[in-house]
Amino acid sequence: MVYRPRMSPISPENRLTPEGAQALLAMLSARVEVKRGMNEGELDHVEERWGFRFAPEHRTLLSAGLPTGSRSWPDWRDGDPEDLAERLAWPVDGVLFDVEHNAFWHPDWDPRPVGTQDAVEVARTYLAKVPVMVPIYSHRYLLADPDRTGTPVLSMHQTDIIYYGTDLVDYFHHEFGHSVPTPEGHQYATIPFWSYFLD
Numbered sequence: 001m002v003y004r005p006r007m008s009p010i011s012p013e014n015r016l017t018p019e020g021a022q023a024l025l026a027m028l029s030a031r032v033e034v035k036r037g038m039n040e041g042e043l044d045h046v047e048e049r050w051g052f053r054f055a056p057e058h059r060t061l062l063s064a065g066l067p068t069g070s071r072s073w074p075d076w077r078d079g080d081p082e083d084l085a086e087r088l089a090w091p092v093d094g095v096l097f098d099v100e101h102n103a104f105w106h107p108d109w110d111p112r113p114v115g116t117q118d119a120v121e122v123a124r125t126y127l128a129k130v131p132v133m134v135p136i137y138s139h140r141y142l143l144a145d146p147d148r149t150g151t152p153v154l155s156m157h158q159t160d161i162i163y164y165g166t167d168l169v170d171y172f173h174h175e176f177g178h179s180v181p182t183p184e185g186h187q188y189a190t191i192p193f194w195s196y197f198l199d
Helices: 018-026 040-050 056-064 081-101 116-127 168-176 194-198
Strands: 033-035 066-068 133-137 140-143 153-157 160-165
Touching: 018 056, 018 168, 040 056, 040 081, 056 168, 081 116, 081 133, 081 153, 133 153, 133 168, 140 168, 153 168, 160 168, 160 194
Parallel strands: none
Antiparallel strands: 033 066, 133 140, 140 153, 153 160
């Protein structure tokens, strides 16, 4: 495989190219089937159907090829709608679980109601406004924002949320290739609300 330099995690000029996306997908060739990429109409349909917009590099990746054949990969073309809905709801549902069962309460929210179910409902209204995170693989997520590139990939399990890549390219190397340690003191791009769990 041809080595490609890492993109800067915060530079809007360094967007993933189709060639770069093909190189990332090549890392998966021995593990999973990569079907033909999704065309613009298919990607637009997914965005309209589910009410979010892919990040530029995520859209480029899916245009280059669609990993399938394992439940860990969301199948945006032929996947079960219930499964896709559960994947998209996973980040918010995880926070709500911790509100209900582990006394989590975000410091920017109004005071927590005394009753647990009241607290869950109040939290749900706040969480309806947070940025959408879109599944890439298993519980690894990327911000849904067509105007931002280079945001970190997060591993999300309830409020146990950690960085899993400085950006999509770094994530692929970390998960499927040969990981390179993140430089000490690296500044990750921030994601409204979700970055709270990473500080």
